[in-house]
Amino acid sequence: MAGKKSLIAYILLMAGLFGCLPDRMPPDPVENQRPEFRYFGQNDNATLNVPLNDPILMVFSEKMDLSTFPDNFKVESVSGAIPGTFEYVADIDSAVLFRPSENYNPAEVYQVSLSGGVRDIHGNSMIAPYKEDQPVTAWFFTTGQYGENGFPYVFIRDKSEKQIIHRVGKIDQYLDSLYMQADEEDYQTSNMKFTPDGQYLLVLNIKISKGTVTVIDPASLNTVRTLEVGLGPTNLTFTSDGRAIVANNSAKSFSVIDLSSLSVERTVPFTDGYKPKGVVYSPVTDRLYFFSSNDYKIRVVKASDYTVEKDLENVLVNNKKAADMEISPDGRYIYLAESRSDKVIVLDVQSEEALTIETGYGYNIDGVMSQDAYFLNFFRKVDKDFVGGILKIDLASQTIVEQLIWEKDMEEMDLTHGNELLYAITPQDSTVQIIETRTLKPLSQVKVPGSLKYIAISKNNYQN
Incomplete structure (x- = not known):
C-alpha cells in the first residue's frame, strides 16, 4: 500500500515539474528596433517633369505595416490632396509603393510628407510617442506642355560678348552658343523675341552705323537673314496681319517687317524727335502704343497706315518713364512698369483711362505677360x-x-509657351533661375557663361 502511494506521489511530482517547465523557459525575443526611413525613389533630390500617374517609392530599413500609411502619408498641391493605395514592392520587402488613384495636375508642384507614425510589421513606429514628429518631406513638379515631345529652347544674350547667344535645353541644361557673324559687331546688346508661330527668333542689333535684325532658325542655330532697320533698335512687337514692328530708339523711328517674306517694308520716322523705346500692339483698337526714353507721353499710331493718331499725356504722370510695357492677352489693357518706382500703370485702350497698382517694392526692372x-x-x-x-x-x-x-x-524674364515655367536672369552669379508660375516656387537653375541680359524662349519644343 505504501509502495502504491509512493508511486502516485512520484507521478504527481513529475507532472507538476513538467507542467511548470514551459513557464521557466526564456520567452521569444520581442523585436523593438524602430524602423528607419531611407529615401524616396532613387534619392532625395527634387524631380522635374514627373509623369501625371507616377507612383512614389519609399524605402525603409525593414518591412512596414501598410495599414499605418493612410494616416501618416500625404501627397498634396495647391489644388488639394491626391488619394491612392499602398503596396509592397516585389523583391524589396523593405519598400512601400504609393500608387495614386487619380492623375496629378499638369505643371504643378506636389509636396510629399511621411510622418513618424508609420509602423513596421512588429508594431514599432519610426519615432517614440513622446518625441516631436518631424515628417520626412520631398517635392516634385509634374510634366506639362513644357515637356511634350521634347523641351523648349531658352536663348540668352551676352551683354559683354555681344555677338554671342547661349542656348539652354532640357529644362535646365546648358547646350551650346551661337556666334552671330556680322560685318560690324554690335555696339550694345538689345532685345530678341520669337515670331508668333515660333518659326524664327528675331534678334535686335545696335551698331554704331546702323541697326539690324538677325533672323535665326532656333532648331539649327543658323542665321536665315539679316535685315537693316533704323539705328538703335530696342524692342519689337507683332501685329495681327503678320508683321513685326521694331522701335528704333536712336533713329527716332520704327520699322515694319513683313514676316512672310522676311523683308523690311518701310521705316517710319517720328519727325518731332520722339525716341521710341518699347512698343505693343492692340488688336482691340488696331493701334500701336509706344513709350519713349525722352518723353512721358504714350504715342498711339494707327496700324493700318502707320500715322500718328495722338499722344496720351495722362498715363505716365509721376515724372517716371517706363521700364517695361506689356499688353494683356485680350489686347484690352497695357501694363506699364514705371522705372525706379514701385508703381504699375494699367491703361485701358478702349476708354484710355489709367489706374495705378502700388506694389510696395521699389525699382521695377522687367515684366512679362501670361x-x-x-x-x-x-x-x-x-x-x-x-x-x-x-x-x-x-x-x-x-x-x-x-x-x-x-x-x-x-534682368529680363520670359515664359514657356504654356505659361508654366518662368525663366529669370540673375546676372550677379551668371545663372538663369527656373520658377513655376502657379506659386512662384524656384525649381532649378542653370549656369550660363558670360554676362547675361536678354532672354527668349521658343514657342515649340525640341528633342534636345
Missing part, C-alpha cells in the same frame, strides 16, 4: 541690404496674388 497674370521683377535697397523678387499680379483682380522675395538682382 494668359492670366503679369509677372514683374524688382530690386531695391532696404537699409544696407538689397532685396529682389518677383511679383505675380492677377489680371482679373489687378492685385498681387503671389510673390517671391530673395537677395538676387534680376
Whole structure:
C-alpha cells in the first residue's frame, strides 16, 4: 500500500515539474528596433517633369505595416490632396509603393510628407510617442506642355560678348552658343523675341552705323537673314496681319517687317524727335502704343497706315518713364512698369483711362505677360541690404496674388509657351533661375557663361 502511494506521489511530482517547465523557459525575443526611413525613389533630390500617374517609392530599413500609411502619408498641391493605395514592392520587402488613384495636375508642384507614425510589421513606429514628429518631406513638379515631345529652347544674350547667344535645353541644361557673324559687331546688346508661330527668333542689333535684325532658325542655330532697320533698335512687337514692328530708339523711328517674306517694308520716322523705346500692339483698337526714353507721353499710331493718331499725356504722370510695357492677352489693357518706382500703370485702350497698382517694392526692372497674370521683377535697397523678387499680379483682380522675395538682382524674364515655367536672369552669379508660375516656387537653375541680359524662349519644343 505504501509502495502504491509512493508511486502516485512520484507521478504527481513529475507532472507538476513538467507542467511548470514551459513557464521557466526564456520567452521569444520581442523585436523593438524602430524602423528607419531611407529615401524616396532613387534619392532625395527634387524631380522635374514627373509623369501625371507616377507612383512614389519609399524605402525603409525593414518591412512596414501598410495599414499605418493612410494616416501618416500625404501627397498634396495647391489644388488639394491626391488619394491612392499602398503596396509592397516585389523583391524589396523593405519598400512601400504609393500608387495614386487619380492623375496629378499638369505643371504643378506636389509636396510629399511621411510622418513618424508609420509602423513596421512588429508594431514599432519610426519615432517614440513622446518625441516631436518631424515628417520626412520631398517635392516634385509634374510634366506639362513644357515637356511634350521634347523641351523648349531658352536663348540668352551676352551683354559683354555681344555677338554671342547661349542656348539652354532640357529644362535646365546648358547646350551650346551661337556666334552671330556680322560685318560690324554690335555696339550694345538689345532685345530678341520669337515670331508668333515660333518659326524664327528675331534678334535686335545696335551698331554704331546702323541697326539690324538677325533672323535665326532656333532648331539649327543658323542665321536665315539679316535685315537693316533704323539705328538703335530696342524692342519689337507683332501685329495681327503678320508683321513685326521694331522701335528704333536712336533713329527716332520704327520699322515694319513683313514676316512672310522676311523683308523690311518701310521705316517710319517720328519727325518731332520722339525716341521710341518699347512698343505693343492692340488688336482691340488696331493701334500701336509706344513709350519713349525722352518723353512721358504714350504715342498711339494707327496700324493700318502707320500715322500718328495722338499722344496720351495722362498715363505716365509721376515724372517716371517706363521700364517695361506689356499688353494683356485680350489686347484690352497695357501694363506699364514705371522705372525706379514701385508703381504699375494699367491703361485701358478702349476708354484710355489709367489706374495705378502700388506694389510696395521699389525699382521695377522687367515684366512679362501670361494668359492670366503679369509677372514683374524688382530690386531695391532696404537699409544696407538689397532685396529682389518677383511679383505675380492677377489680371482679373489687378492685385498681387503671389510673390517671391530673395537677395538676387534680376534682368529680363520670359515664359514657356504654356505659361508654366518662368525663366529669370540673375546676372550677379551668371545663372538663369527656373520658377513655376502657379506659386512662384524656384525649381532649378542653370549656369550660363558670360554676362547675361536678354532672354527668349521658343514657342515649340525640341528633342534636345
